[in-house]
Each structure stands twice: as C-alpha cells, then as structure tokens.
Amino acid sequence: MPMPLTLEARPFAFPLDLRHAALVIIDMQRDFVEPGGFGETLGNDVSRLQAIVPACVAVLQAWRAHGGLVVHTREAHAPDLSDCPRAKRERGQPTLRIGDVGPMGRILVAGEPGNQIIPVLAPIAGEIEIDKPGKGAFYATPLHELLRSRGITQLVFMGVTTEVCVQTSMREANDRGYDSLLLEDCTESYIDGFKQATVDMVTAQGGIVGWATSSSSLLYALGQPSRRPAYAH
Numbered sequence: 001m002p003m004p005l006t007l008e009a010r011p012f013a014f015p016l017d018l019r020h021a022a023l024v025i026i027d028m029q030r031d032f033v034e035p036g037g038f039g040e041t042l043g044n045d046v047s048r049l050q051a052i053v054p055a056c057v058a059v060l061q062a063w064r065a066h067g068g069l070v071v072h073t074r075e076a077h078a079p080d081l082s083d084c085p086r087a088k089r090e091r092g093q094p095t096l097r098i099g100d101v102g103p104m105g106r107i108l109v110a111g112e113p114g115n116q117i118i119p120v121l122a123p124i125a126g127e128i129e130i131d132k133p134g135k136g137a138f139y140a141t142p143l144h145e146l147l148r149s150r151g152i153t154q155l156v157f158m159g160v161t162t163e164v165c166v167q168t169s170m171r172e173a174n175d176r177g178y179d180s181l182l183l184e185d186c187t188e189s190y191i192d193g194f195k196q197a198t199v200d201m202v203t204a205q206g207g208i209v210g211w212a213t214s215s216s217s218l219l220y221a222l223g224q225p226s227r228r229p230a231y232a233h
C-alpha cells in the first residue's frame with residue numbers, strides 16, 4: 001500500500017504514513033465504561049461511552065491487520081497512591097475516592113478489575129501499555145521515548161473522555177511535535193456537547209492542536225471500500 005494515505009479530515013486532508021504512525025487508545029478501561037468505576041463515582045452516566053466500542057474495535061482490527069503500532073493507556077495509580085496528588089483524590093464529593101474499594105476493586109488503582117481495559121479492546125503481545133497517573137498520556141510516563149525510539153511522528157487517537165484525557169493527551173503530543181488525528185466516532189464524553197466542542201477546539205485555527213475525521217475515512221483509506229467516507233467538511 002503506497003504511503004502516505006490521504007484521509008479526508010478537518011481542517012484539511014491528513015497524510016497518514018503507517019510506518020510512522022501509532023494508534024493511541026486512551027483509557028478504554030472498565031473504570032470509565034462500566035458501572036461501579038471511577039466515572040460513575042464522579043456522578044456520570046457511563047452508558048453513553050459504550051456506544052463507541054464497535055467503531056473502536058473496527059479500527060483496532062484494521063490497524064492491527066496493517067501492522068501498525070498500537071498504544072493502550074490506562075489512568076492508573078500505584079496501590080500506595082504515591083503517584084496520586086492529594087488534590088486529585090480529595091477534590092469534589094465523589095461517592096468513592098481514588099483508592100477506595102468499589103464494586104470492581106479499588107478505584108483507579110493499577111491491577112484492580114476495574115482498571116483493566118475492556119476485553120474487546122484488550123492489548124495483545126507487541127503493543128505498548130502505559131499506566132498514567134495524570135490525564136495526559138505523556139505526563140510521568142515513558143511514552144515519548146517509546147514513540148521516538150520507533151520513529152513515530154503521527155498519532156491517531158481514540159478513547160475516553162474526549163475533553164479530559166483525550167484532549168489533554170493531544171495537547172501534550174502537539175507540544176512534543178506529533179501530528180495528531182482524532183477519530184470522532186471513536187471518542188465520547190459524559191457531558192452533552194463537550195465532544196463536539198473539543199473537536200472544534202482541536203481543529204480550529206488551521207489545526208492548532210490537530211485533525212479530526214471519522215473511523216470510516218480511516219477504514220476506507222486502509223482498503224475497506226464499503227466504508228464510504230462519511231466525513232463532511
């Protein structure tokens with residue numbers, strides 16, 4: 001397949017080169033997607049995040065079939081909470097705080113049942129797994145070095161939530177020199193309107209943070225003719 005592939009995107013076409021691109025899947029862990037985890041303790045209806053799962057699976061399968069690098073992140077704290085700032089644990093009035101025992105084990109703690117990536121998107125051998133204590137995937141993690149050592153310059157983002165961990169990670173990536181593409185139907189927010197607002201913020205001003213497109217545009221470019229590009233400028 002000749003590279004780069006041209007993807008229809010906003011604010012303009014994205015020249016995807018799979019040899020230098022990674023698919024970054026942000027925090028598709030039970031804590032955020034299933035009842036009884038961190039997302040629900042914050043007062044959110046987690047069911048709306050489940051709607052993106054089939055599109056995420058389709059992209060992950062196609063990306064793997066083309067031999068692309070995959071990065072999975074989890075928002076996860078050490079069991080002793082030494083990497084959890086007091087402000088993060090104590091802010092607000094959650095029903096359970098980080099480290100407390102919930103229905104899926106200790107909230108947002110590495111290794112607990114709730115901290116696992118949902119089974120249909122689970123990492124396989126050869127994929128990068130990043131446990132991150134912050135909202136951004138680069139803060140206090142080895143991600144930048146791992147990507148640089150593999151010659152990665154482009155990042156395709158999926159995952160949750162759009163305006164929190166996904167947008168923070170895209171902004172961190174932008175400041176480190178990566179070109180980032182957000183797949184709009186593979187990301188979701190708990191809050192009405194925030195996904196669209198994030199897409200608009202990312203792509204405004206000539207792509208001040210990056211690009212956005214649909215999973216169809218990517219799948220079509222990867223050789224799935226039935227995926228008519230649905231993205232409209």
Ligand code: TIU
Nearest residue numbers: 027075160161164165166
């Ligand atoms: N992964 C991620 O986005 N963490 C959050 O805490 N998101 C919220 O929307 N709360």
